[in-house]
Amino acid sequence: MKRKDCLFCKITNKEIPSKILFENELVLAFLDISPISKGHTIVIPKNHYSNLEDIPNYELTEVYKEVKNLATKIHKNLKIDGYNILQNNFAAAGQVIKHFHIHIIPRNYDDEKFRIKIPRTQAPEDELNEVYKILKF
Numbered sequence: 001m002k003r004k005d006c007l008f009c010k011i012t013n014k015e016i017p018s019k020i021l022f023e024n025e026l027v028l029a030f031l032d033i034s035p036i037s038k039g040h041t042i043v044i045p046k047n048h049y050s051n052l053e054d055i056p057n058y059e060l061t062e063v064y065k066e067v068k069n070l071a072t073k074i075h076k077n078l079k080i081d082g083y084n085i086l087q088n089n090f091a092a093a094g095q096v097i098k099h100f101h102i103h104i105i106p107r108n109y110d111d112e113k114f115r116i117k118i119p120r121t122q123a124p125e126d127e128l129n130e131v132y133k134i135l136k137f
Ligand SMILES: [Zn+2]
Pocket: 002, 003, 006, 007, 008, 009, 010, 047, 048, 049, 098, 099
């Protein structure tokens, strides 16, 4: 399952060169060419799925196993203080390339490039009740 117009499918097919850190039958990981920080890595399923809702659970599990392995390796070998795992779904959430992918973004205490500052306030009780009624199983 590949898309001819998809950048990540082209990387998977080796039509576009990349710095591949890991590869097996289902998963590919490579360095982001426009990194937020040194060692910013992208992990993808080799098959084309648009987002979290499309990827089968088995392949999602295989992708996440390698996210864990790579994040651990990046943490130790690049001697970083921590990392963010980021996965955007749909354009409204900042997804640019419509091939499911997970970012591993190395972080350090003194970096100021990628600070998440999201204002949070206590939700009103009626809003929590409304959302709870819609979403509970
Ligand atoms: Zn693709």
